[in-house]
Amino acid sequence: MAIVVKRPKLKWWEQLYIPGIISGMRVTLGHFFKIVSGRKKVTMQYPEEKWDESLPEHYRGAPALVKDEQDRERCVACQLCEFICPPRAITIKPEEIPSDDKWAKVEKRPKAFDIDMIRCIYCGLCEEVCPEQAIYLRKDYAITGTSRAEMVHDKKKLYEIGGVRVGLVNKWNELK
Amino acid sequence: MSEEKSDLIDVQINGEWHSFPKGTRMIEACRQAGVEVPHYCYHPKLTSPGNCRMCLVEMGMPPRPRPGEDPPEPDENGHLPISWIPRPAIACANTIAPNMGINTESAMTEECRKGVMELLLANHPLDCPICDQAGECSLQEFSVEHGKGESRFREQKVKKPKNVDVGPRIRLDDERCIMCSRCIRFTDEIADDPVLGFTDRGSHTVLTVYPGHELANNYSLNTVDICPVGALTSNDFRFQMRVWFMKETKTIDVNCATGANVTVYSREDKIYRITPRQNNDVNSDWMPDSHRLNFHWIESDARLTDPLICDGENHRLATWQEALATSADKLAGLEGGEIAVIASARMTNEELLMTNRLIKHLGAGHVDTVTRMGEADGYLISADRNPNTNGVKLILGLDDPGSQIESIKEGIEQGRIKAVIALQENLVEDADFSAELLGKLDFLLTSYPLANPTADVAHVVLPSAGWAEKSGTMINVTGRLQRLNKVIDGPGLTLEAWEIVRDLIQATGGGNGIYSVTDIFTQLTQEVSEFEGLTWGQIGDLGIPLIETGETIPLLEREKERVARGLIVG
Numbered sequence: 001m002a003i004v005v006k007r008p009k010l011k012w013w014e015q016l017y018i019p020g021i022i023s024g025m026r027v028t029l030g031h032f033f034k035i036v037s038g039r040k041k042v043t044m045q046y047p048e049e050k051w052d053e054s055l056p057e058h059y060r061g062a063p064a065l066v067k068d069e070q071d072r073e074r075c076v077a078c079q080l081c082e083f084i085c086p087p088r089a090i091t092i093k094p095e096e097i098p099s100d101d102k103w104a105k106v107e108k109r110p111k112a113f114d115i116d117m118i119r120c121i122y123c124g125l126c127e128e129v130c131p132e133q134a135i136y137l138r139k140d141y142a143i144t145g146t147s148r149a150e151m152v153h154d155k156k157k158l159y160e161i162g163g164v165r166v167g168l169v170n171k172w173n174e175l176k
Numbered sequence: 177m178s179e180e181k182s183d184l185i186d187v188q189i190n191g192e193w194h195s196f197p198k199g200t201r202m203i204e205a206c207r208q209a210g211v212e213v214p215h216y217c218y219h220p221k222l223t224s225p226g227n228c229r230m231c232l233v234e235m236g237m238p239p240r241p242r243p244g245e246d247p248p249e250p251d252e253n254g255h256l257p258i259s260w261i262p263r264p265a266i267a268c269a270n271t272i273a274p275n276m277g278i279n280t281e282s283a284m285t286e287e288c289r290k291g292v293m294e295l296l297l298a299n300h301p302l303d304c305p306i307c308d309q310a311g312e313c314s315l316q317e318f319s320v321e322h323g324k325g326e327s328r329f330r331e332q333k334v335k336k337p338k339n340v341d342v343g344p345r346i347r348l349d350d351e352r353c354i355m356c357s358r359c360i361r362f363t364d365e366i367a368d369d370p371v372l373g374f375t376d377r378g379s380h381t382v383l384t385v386y387p388g389h390e391l392a393n394n395y396s397l398n399t400v401d402i403c404p405v406g407a408l409t410s411n412d413f414r415f416q417m418r419v420w421f422m423k424e425t426k427t428i429d430v431n432c433a434t435g436a437n438v439t440v441y442s443r444e445d446k447i448y449r450i451t452p453r454q455n456n457d458v459n460s461d462w463m464p465d466s467h468r469l470n471f472h473w474i475e476s477d478a479r480l481t482d483p484l485i486c487d488g489e490n491h492r493l494a495t496w497q498e499a500l501a502t503s504a505d506k507l508a509g510l511e512g513g514e515i516a517v518i519a520s521a522r523m524t525n526e527e528l529l530m531t532n533r534l535i536k537h538l539g540a541g542h543v544d545t546v547t548r549m550g551e552a553d554g555y556l557i558s559a560d561r562n563p564n565t566n567g568v569k570l571i572l573g574l575d576d577p578g579s580q581i582e583s584i585k586e587g588i589e590q591g592r593i594k595a596v597i598a599l600q601e602n603l604v605e606d607a608d609f610s611a612e613l614l615g616k617l618d619f620l621l622t623s624y625p626l627a628n629p630t631a632d633v634a635h636v637v638l639p640s641a642g643w644a645e646k647s648g649t650m651i652n653v654t655g656r657l658q659r660l661n662k663v664i665d666g667p668g669l670t671l672e673a674w675e676i677v678r679d680l681i682q683a684t685g686g687g688n689g690i691y692s693v694t695d696i697f698t699q700l701t702q703e704v705s706e707f708e709g710l711t712w713g714q715i716g717d718l719g720i721p722l723i724e725t726g727e728t729i730p731l732l733e734r735e736k737e738r739v740a741r742g743l744i745v746g
Contacts, residue, residue: 078305079418094415099339107339108306108415131305171302 524648
C-alpha cells in the first residue's frame with residue numbers, strides 16, 4: 001500500500017519564502033566570511049597534506065595478503081574470497097607446496113593471486129570470509145597506475161602491502 | 177498382479193504408511209519415501225558392513241501379546257499399533273518387516289546422529305580450506321545438519337600419515353579418513369584388486385595399502401568418487417579447482433563402445449574433471465581411469481583452430497568460405513567412383529546422417545570407417561574402442577565397417593581413387609595409410625580436432641570440435657541410444673563435424689535447411705526406421721534401448737548376480 005505523505009500547511013508569510021531565503025543566506029555568508037577572513041579552514045592540501053593520521057580503525061582500503069610471525073604465507077588458496085567477491089576482482093591459481101619446503105605440511109598455497117583494483121569495491125567480504133585470516137583490508141586508499149595491467153595487484157604486491165600480522169590463530173604451526 | 181501385491185509390505189515412516197517390496201533395506205525404503213537417512217559406509221553397489229553408525233534410526237514393531245493377553249486390534253487400514261524399541265537400529269543393513277515403524281525425526285535418532293558426528297569429528301583435521309572434497313563432503317553436510325556445532329574434545333588430535341602416495345593416481349590423507357571402508361570394499365568386490373585395508377586399532381586405525389603393492393588398477397579413481405570425505409583425492413584433480421566453481425554437464429564417455437555415462441565438470445570453457453554418472457544399464461556407478469583422464473588433449477596446443485589450405489609446400493590459414501570453395505572446386509571435376517569418403521565411428525548419429533547425405537550427393541563410390549579394436553577388460557571397457565560403431569552400421573549402412581579400407585588403399589595405389597574425404601579420422605596413424613600413398617591423391621580433405629600426419633599431407637584441413645564441444649546421439653555396444661551433450665565451446669573457428677559436412681554439401685551445390693542437431697535428429701527419425709517415432713527429449717539423460725545387439729557388459733552382469741544373491745541393493 002502506498003504511503004500518503006502529509007504535507008505541512010504553510011503560513012502566509014512562509015509561502016512568501018523570503019524569511020527562509022534570508023535565514024539560509026545568513027548561514028552561507030557566515031561561512032563565507034569565516035573562510036575569507038582566515039578564521040576557518042576546510043580544504044586539505046592533498047597530496048602535500050594527507051588524512052592518514054585521522055583514518056578510523058575500521059577504514060577499508062586496499063585488500064592485501066599477510067604473513068605470520070614465522071614468515072609463512074597464511075593464504076592456502078581455498079578460493080573462498082574469489083567466490084564471495086561481488087565484482088569478481090580476485091583470481092587465484094592454487095599450487096601444491098613442494099615436499100622439500102619448510103611448510104610442506106600445509107600442502108597448498110596460491111601460485112598466483114591477483115586482485116584487479118579497478119574492479120575492487122572495498123567491501124571487505126574477502127576479509128570476512130577468509131578461514132585462514134590471510135587477507136585484510138589495509139589503509140591504502142591511493143591506488144594509482146598508468147595502465148589497466150598496472151592496476152592488477154599480483155601476489156608480490158599484495159604481500160608488500162600486507163606485510164606481517166602477528167597474534168592471529170596459528171593452527172598450522174602446531175605439531176603435525 | 178495378486179502375486180506382486182502379496183510381496184509388498186506396509187511400513188510406517190515418520191508417521192506415514194508406505195508399501196515396499198519384501199527385502200527392501202530400511203534406508204532404501206526411506207529414500208523412496210523421500211526421507212533422507214544420513215550415511216557414510218552404505219553404498220548401494222557395495223556390501224553393507226554397517227560400521228559408520230550414522231544411519232541409526234528409531235525402529236518399532238507391533239507389540240507381541242503376553243500369554244493370555246488379547247492381540248492388538250488393527251485399525252481400519254489393517255495396520256497394527258507400533259511399540260517403539262528403545263535401542264536404535266542401522267537402516268543400511270536391516271530389511272523392512274511387515275507393520276514396521278521407522279522414525280528418523282525422533283529425539284533418539286537425532287541424539288544418535290549428534291553422537292556419531294561428534295565422535296567422527298573428534299579426530300578430523302580442520303583442513304577444509306585445503307581439502308579438495310570441501311563443498312561435496314558428506315562430513316561437512318551432515319555436521320551442518322546433525323552436528324553439535326562445537327567440539328567438547330580438548331585433547332590433542334591423533335596424528336596420522338598425511339599426503340601418502342597410495343598409487344599412481346591417488347593420494348591418501350589418513351587424518352581425514354572416517355573408516356567407512358567403502359574404498360576397501362570397492363577394490364575387493366568390484367575391482368578384484370584387494371590392496372587396501374585397515375591396520376592398528378581404535379582411534380589409531382589407519383587405511384593402508386598392502387606392503388609392496390599399490391592402488392594402481394584401472395578403476396582406482398572410483399574410490400575417490402565414493403570416498404565420503406577427502407581422504408582419497410585424485411592426483412590429476414588435486415588443487416586444480418574448488419568444486420563449487422564448476423558447472424556440471426551430463427554427457428557420455430566416447431573412449432569405447434560402452435559409452436559410460438559421465439558428468440563433466442568445467443569452468444570458463446576449461447574441463448577440470450570427469451566423474452561417472454549412475455546408469456544401471458550402462459556403467460553402474462563406475463568408469464575406468466584411462467577413460468576418465470583422457471580429456472587433457474582438448475586444451476592441447478596441437479588443436480587446429482583455423483581452416484588450412486595447402487599452397488604447394490606449406491599450409492596457410494584460410495577462411496571457412498575459402499576452404500570450402502577450394503574443396504568444391506577440386507571435387508567438381510571428379511566422378512563418383514573417383515571419390516572415397518572415410519567417416520568415423522567416433523561421429524554422432526547426426527554427423528553420420530549428414531555424411532550419408534554428402535556421400536549420396538557426391539555419389540562417392542567408396543565409403544568406410546576406421547575400426548579400433550582392443551581387448552575387452554572384462555569390466556566396463558568394450559573391445560570396440562569406437563563409441564558409435566552401431567550408429568555407423570545403421571546410418572551409413574555398412575555391414576562390416578573397416579572391410580573396405582584395404583580396397584580404398586589399392587584404389588589410391590592404382591590411381592582409380594583421386595580424392596579422399598577423411599572425416600574425423602587420422603588416416604596415417606590410425607588406419608595405416610602411408611604419407612606417400614596419400615601424396616598420390618589429387619585431393620585430400622581432412623577434418624580433425626588435432627594437428628596430425630594426415631593433415632600434413634592434406635590439401636584442405638578443417639578444424640573440428642572434440643567430443644566435449646559437440647552434441648548428438650550415439651548407440652553403445654548394447655544398442656542403447658544415448659545423448660552426447662556439449663560441455664564447452666570449441667577453440668578458434670572450429671565447427672562441429674555435422675556443420676562441416678553440411679557446409680561441404682552446400683558448397684558443392686547441395687541444399688538443405690539444417691541449422692541444429694535436433695533438426696538432423698528429426699530427419700533421422702524420418703529416414704532410419706530404427707529411430708522412428710523418437711524425440712530428442714525422450715532419450716533423456718540415461719538413454720533408451722534402441723536395437724538388440726546381444727552384447728552385455730560384464731561388470732553389470734556380475735552386479736546383477738550379486739543383487740540376486742541379496743549381497744547388494746544395486
